[in-house]
Amino acid sequence: MRDSLGLPLASDRTGDLSWSCTVPRELVHRTSVAEVLLTDVRAERAGGFRAAACWPRSHITFPGDGSDRHSPLLVVETLRQLGIYLPLRWFGVPPTARMLIDDLRFVLHPGREPRVGLGCTEVTCDVEVTDPRRRPDGRLASVRLAVAYRAGGRLFARAGGGARFLSEARYAAVRADRLGSPQPAPVPGGRPDPALLGVARAADVVVARRAGGLAVEPADPGHPFYFDHASDHVPGMVLLEAARQAAAEISAGCLLRPTSGRMAAVSFTEYDPPAVVDTVAHDRTCVFRVRQGGGATTYGVLGFGRHDT
Template sequence: MTTHVPGEFVHRADPADIIPTGWTQLRENRFSVSARWPAAHPFFSPVAGDRHDPLLVAETIRQATMLIAHAEFGVPVDDQFVMWGLSYNADPEALTLDGLSSDLTVDVVCSDLSSSGGRLRDLRTTVVLTRDDRFLGTGSALARCTSAPAYRRIRGARMAALGRPVPLIPGVAPHLVGRELSKDVVLGPGTRPGQWQLRINTDHPTLFRRPNDHVPGMVLLEAARQAGTLTIGAGAFLPTVMDVSFSRYAELDSPCWIETEIVSGVDPSTTSVRVIGHQDGHRLFHCMLTSPCRELAVAGAGLDTRLAG
């Protein structure tokens, strides 16, 4: 690993999970972040046989946003950092694996900054990603920074869930969601077709990198991707376009239900899936995923909820 970025700046402890390798300020509120995607990773594994996992784009945007907030805007590392919205649009051909780790450049522009008590509170980042001087994709994120004392006040009694074990429900078969290992499955059977229950594995080294009082947003993004894969009925589902907005925290002690539907579009070369998360009668998030049709095996698509092993 060649990263020189402190893990606390991107909220990652394992060096293998740290994507940015450095950053430079270009001018006010504009930065260049160097990054590296691993050729092999225990969770962000190749998709569709020869493509980098598109969720690496989302994770790169998330980490680059946190890096700039901490390193350049002085956000304390113990602040809570919440993404309320994230989107990306990636070139599927630029995601092709070449057998080596991929060096990227992330051009970051910060806007819509707001402060409270002299501390950064909200910011929006807009990014352009290139790989070996080739356009890879664009994206954006909307984030809020909350001080540790304020966060404890906001969460109140919910803080008691911090580090508390969560019963692990049975998962769907890994191959149905494009996974090889059952520990990476984040969906369990639902009560009807097109619905699944969020499967929370607090021992997962990537998705739960530290004790938490709520479900991390990356778990919900992975749930959306796996639900899209189940809905299309193809393990090669390649979500090169994602747009997600979060409405509230996903709690650890109540079932979270993931529901999907295929969305008709004007572009016959792509397939889009709408994914919505609900908990206790409230919407948690709304996500749209779009994949190139040539990556899909739509024929015989089913909503199989067979249990793993």
């Protein structure tokens, strides 16, 4: 039997996880297959899910830090893709629905994380879905996920968060005159040195020094990862990376690779006027706030310490 998307129903799928090919790109809201990390997801009889993710040896956006480690933001991107895929396949959310991230968290154990070797890294995810809330018509309104990441049977990271789902009509009503807002062309100048921020290319810089502070201004509005598909507001992954780059900038390049983090969204972050990232660093921790129009749209904290237990 197959679902409305022409895919085998979850109950038809048995056996071990596979890393041979990706899940359909539409089910993780990606346009490019190269940006799809998930390769398989199975429902467990005892509840929860097991998923396979393939982390590439090299990634144009997350090239690594010169060591043999993957970017910690791959943990978050895997969480994001699971947060879309599971509701679409198992909870009746239609493919046209819009997913909005409410909050996320992650913690990485550097002493346990897999090292980059030949080929990709095969990651296994144990996923717990909690607090599914439905609207009066039965459609899923929101859900929370908790994910444990393993490679070679070794637990090396945890992540979780909550997301909401809006129909196309509801999203249009919420966005009102901002619906379909285009991303403005980048303003030249003011961008920190990519090396200072720990990115490989100038196109990967998402912040710029402006009169009001460090603004969220992606250098490349067609970036293959951050803007794989059109969005009328600043995506959550851009905001998280902007916070990471702001931490690197304020610490003169000392705080580059977060091993933990939390982020919560209060409202949409618009392209115009550019939002500003405020940061306060203390030791190996950096608190951040994204503000726009006199209020905070997003806030959180990044940790750059070690978590070896």
